Amino acid sequence: MLSNKINSNDLLVIGDKKFTSRLFTGTGKFNDQKTMVAALQASQSQLVTMALKRVDMDHKEDDILAPLIKNGLNLLPNTSGARNAKEAIFAAQLAREALQTNWIKLEIHPDPKYLLPDPIETLKAAEFLAKDGFVVLPYVHADPVLCKHLQAAGCAAVMPLGAPIGSNKGIRTREFLEIIIEQATIPVIVDAGIGRPSDAAFAMELGADAVLVNTAIAVAGDPIAMSRAFAKAVEAGRQAYLAGLAGQYQHAVASSPLTAFLEAGLLKESV
Amino acid sequence: MNVIVNGNIFEIAPNSRIEGLLKSLDKPLNGSALAVNGEIISRTKWAEYRLCEGDNISLFQAIAGG
Numbered sequence: 001m002l003s004n005k006i007n008s009n010d011l012l013v014i015g016d017k018k019f020t021s022r023l024f025t026g027t028g029k030f031n032d033q034k035t036m037v038a039a040l041q042a043s044q045s046q047l048v049t050m051a052l053k054r055v056d057m058d059h060k061e062d063d064i065l066a067p068l069i070k071n072g073l074n075l076l077p078n079t080s081g082a083r084n085a086k087e088a089i090f091a092a093q094l095a096r097e098a099l100q101t102n103w104i105k106l107e108i109h110p111d112p113k114y115l116l117p118d119p120i121e122t123l124k125a126a127e128f129l130a131k132d133g134f135v136v137l138p139y140v141h142a143d144p145v146l147c148k149h150l151q152a153a154g155c156a157a158v159m160p161l162g163a164p165i166g167s168n169k170g171i172r173t174r175e176f177l178e179i180i181i182e183q184a185t186i187p188v189i190v191d192a193g194i195g196r197p198s199d200a201a202f203a204m205e206l207g208a209d210a211v212l213v214n215t216a217i218a219v220a221g222d223p224i225a226m227s228r229a230f231a232k233a234v235e236a237g238r239q240a241y242l243a244g245l246a247g248q249y250q251h252a253v254a255s256s257p258l259t260a261f262l263e264a265g266l267l268k269e270s271v
Numbered sequence: 272m273n274v275i276v277n278g279n280i281f282e283i284a285p286n287s288r289i290e291g292l293l294k295s296l297d298k299p300l301n302g303s304a305l306a307v308n309g310e311i312i313s314r315t316k317w318a319e320y321r322l323c324e325g326d327n328i329s330l331f332q333a334i335a336g337g
Contacts, residue, residue: 026335026336026337027335027336027337029337036335049336049337050336051333051334051337052332052336053331053332053334054329055277055298055303055330055331055332056277057276057277057279057296060297061334063299063301064333064334065301065302066301077333078336078337080336090311094331095304096304097304097305098304098331098332166337212337215337
């Protein structure tokens, strides 16, 4: 039964880990740590992203690591800030030491205005990091050819964008995401641009294996309630995908047997 | 002796280890990573790794991010 598949066996496997939730979340941009932790709990997310920063010697940073570990969350450090493969590899190796995980969200965006990922440097870094034992999840443009190269390079998943980071513009790359999803033999996680729960549901309906959401939750009026909304949307989208969406038609297709009712001649008799 | 941490000069006792340096700077061990003169030092070596005069240390810490 399909319902059994959805409810009990529909696990997402990436590298050495299994996930029951297909909503991955970021930890950035929350107003305070308490809200962040509550929102992550409400999202039921099992994988959360983190960044690495050069320590400012004059300030003490909040310890956000302890509550994440306490809540049993898997950590996915990113290489945000890296502008080329060399910097990204260094950042990944630092992150492995800092967080004691070989998982890495590889992101290389040299342009601060659009934060679009550099495909050439990303592929170069992915090849190196996969050989160095990392579980590599690269953030990329929705480029089916690049995704095939990254898959061949040994990446554990690909993370194509829906729209620029933090733009909340939704899934603007539909045609290309569909090709990536069709071709990929590794999980496809739609990352960036998801601005509302319906965007997440839409990505899941297309057949994405998971989505990563940060800004849309963190800066929502009520991040905790928004987390719940996203969790439901992701689940709904996934179930819709598994159920098999009905096709679309240019013309109307009657849902009720109206013609048979009129043909019976009842209307004429009653006048 | 003096070492440089993220561009700032700190005076520390001779033969200081990395672990001792982080404690004296009131920086957390968990969630941190560092490189000495550009080479990443595994945290398993922090207790014994001996710093030298003029070492240039880059210290990083996990923070919130997307």
